[in-house]
Amino acid sequence: MNASARHLLLVHGPARIVEWTDPLTDAREATDVVGACFEHDTDRVLLDEAVLPPAFFALRTRFAGEFLEKLQTYRLRAAVVVSPAAEHGERFAEYLREARQAATAASSTAARRRWPGWPANDPRGAGPRQGGAMGPALFFGLRAPRRPRLPIPRPRAPLMTTPIPATLIPGDGIGPEIVDATLAALDALKAPFEWDRQIAGLGGVKASGDPLPAATLDSIRRTRLALKGPLETPSGGGYRSSNVRLREEFELxxxxxxxxxxxxxxxxxxxxxxxxxxxxxxxxxxxxxxxxxxxxxxxxxxxxxxxxxxxxxxxxxxxxxxxxxxxxxxxxxxxxxxxxxxxxxxxxxxxxxxxxxxxxxxxxxxxxxxxxxxxxxxxxxxxxxxxxxxxxxxxxxxxxxxxxxxxxxxxxxxxxxxNAAIFEAVHGSAPDIAGKGIANPIALMLAAALMLDHCKLPELATRLRQAIDETLNIDQVRTGDLGGSAGTEAFTKALVARIQNA
Missing domain, CATH: 3.40.718.10 (Isopropylmalate Dehydrogenase)
Known part of the structure; x- marks a missing residue:
């Protein structure tokens, strides 16, 4: 085996493994992979140092802290970071072979304990510690509630099923159109948001005489999370910018x-x-x-x-x-x-x-x-x-x-x-094209991807960004502002098909 080869070994349930060979350059990439482990009901994660940034191995760094926090969030029971020296390259290859055998063994727990570098005692013990033939190793003990054993799910299952309350503000002008497009994408992803639809901007003025009605503000106080379309601040009347008011109200x-x-x-x-x-x-x-x-x-x-x-x-x-x-x-x-x-x-x-x-x-x-x-x-x-x-x-x-x-x-x-986060398309309400079905919804979709990241759903965020990329560059479906001829609805349908067929 090439001593410089990069390996990330994931052990899925009692009888499934995956090897990851691309380097992970930052905390987000690493925790995306951990999210995939959680999705597959994984109990153990082993990371070779070659796929991690050097900063990870200084535990005082924020990379390690962020990574461990995400491990706890995903409720993985344990993780081992193995640092094999170059001269142990062949030993590491043997380790991988034994791991494959262990993953198919009837008694997965006992088999795992036979792997080189694995703690001899209860694998939920605490570290750090020094490994055996594998060279230096770090062991992190993470306890979590027992989860029921499930069959290996489809790879695209969402990471979280608990509903996430969120305020939805369609906004003015093209806002309702791009919000509907974004909701279609999120629905295709099976994102677990539970929306509380509210009004703001010109709609708020018409309904209650205020661009930010009390009900809208109360909703955001309750959910502490919002996705909003563009808001138009009425000219005259002494109204301050609704966006500035939202930032001040919730100390964003x-x-x-x-x-x-x-x-x-x-x-x-x-x-x-x-x-x-x-x-x-x-x-x-x-x-x-x-x-x-x-x-x-x-x-x-x-x-x-x-x-x-x-x-x-x-x-x-x-x-x-x-x-x-x-x-x-x-x-x-x-x-x-x-x-x-x-x-x-x-x-x-x-x-x-x-x-x-x-x-x-x-x-x-x-x-x-x-x-x-x-x-x-x-x-x-x-x-x-x-x-x-x-x-x-x-x-x-x-x-x-x-x-x-x-x-x-x-x-x-x-x-x-x-105590709150609001995600938005930063462009204006574009009243001149409102209702014509030609608005580009990508900015709000990308804002929804940021929202998924914020809610610790990085795999869904990655899938949404990838679908946008492939719709634009592989399917060549683009709105007029991007040199294409598709309307909002056609672009959204192509994007949803990408998500569903991935």
Whole structure:
């Protein structure tokens, strides 16, 4: 056996195994695989170090913490991480052969205990410990309630069947159309959401005189989870942005805006960026007023921007944790501290200090001024991996980044708080095409994928993203904004067929 070969061995129930030979580059990939183990009623997971990032083996890192947390979430009873030295390559091959035999043995528990490197005592004991002929090994004891033995299920069974309450806000304009399309995709996936449909935006004004009716807010307080279409803020009448109000009401301090190339061959190809935007502070919050002079009521316009140490640290900590958990190699702090020395200087200063104290060595940290960042994103976006910035700058850069991958029709958004999360398409309500059946629903579908990730359903999220990719690139079914001729309904039918036939 080649000593550099990569192996992940999954033992399914009493008599089934699978070997995984691709390297896992981050926590998300690793936990997706663990999710598949849970789906197959797996009791044991064994991971060769060659498929894991080096950071995993330093247990103090957040990768290991994230991974173990997901193991507990999926209620796997035990996991062993085996680190065979190069000279044990042939021994590892023998280990795999014995594992195959053990997986088909009538007494699976006894057989497993004969495997090299497996604890001689109760396999639900605690670690870490040193392995035998296998070389160094780490053993994690995870107890969980006994689950009834089931036949090996179909590979595409959902990971969770417990209903998840969630608020659904169709929104205005094309909102109901793209929401219906997204629900069709989620239904095809058998996603376990239990929807509480509510109104907001112009519909809220007509129904109750408020773009955010009390019933809608109460629903989100109860479910702590929402998927929403675009909302239109009525002009005149003194209404504030509904999106800003939602962020403030539920303290949704983090705005995630991923941008990834789905349709290859464009001007900017192979883009995979994440913008993390502070959501509650800065100039964007809209604290403004006029100063009248000499009879002109709008003679002077003033805006107040406030950034706090606590708010800056909270979003920077979230961004850094996300970077580690998802395997991002580089984080760039975007600021304007050369001019706005206090307002954005505090953000930059807090980020540099946090990195030095807690995250140095886990990823590369860079800083860039906002105007230079905008230029560099157009000239060479591949130099960036994750951008973290203040509210107003994040609003601008996230749309710029969306333009690199096809526009706002391909741009999902997630608003994350301590006690709630709201997922959305970030484009507008497009009233000029509402009801024509030509809207592109991909942005909201990708937002639903983020929602599935958030709800610890990564396999369903991966299947949804894969179906979108294959519908666009294999079936060549695309809406008009992407150069195709399909309407919303035709695209949705093609996507649902992809999901059902996968």
């Amino acid at each position: 301090y983090a705005n995630l805006r991923p941008a990834r190339t789905i349709i290859p061959g464009g001007r900017f190809d192979k883009i995979d960026l994440m913008v993390v935007r502070e959501n509650l502070e800065g100039l964007y919050i809209g604290h403004e007023h006029y100063v009248p002079i000499d009879g002109d009521p709008h003679a002077v316009a003033m805006a107040t921007g406030i950034n706090t140490r606590q708010g800056s640290r909270r979003i920077l900590e979230y961004a850094f944790q996300t970077a580690v958990a998802t395997g991002r190699k580089k984080v760039t702090i975007v600021h304007k501290a050369n001019i706005m020395k206090a307002l954005t200087g505090i953000f930059l200063e807090t980020g540099l200090d946090l990195y030095e104290k807690k995250y140095k060595g886990q990823f590369e940290l860079d800083t860039v001024i906002i105007d230079a960042c905008a230029m560099k994103l157009v000239l060479n976006p591949w130099q960036f991996d994750m951008l973290v910035t203040t509210n107003l700058f994040g609003d601008i850069l996230s749309d710029l980044v969306a333009g690199l991958v096809g526009g706002l029709g391909m741009a999902p958004g997630a608003n994350i708080g301590t």
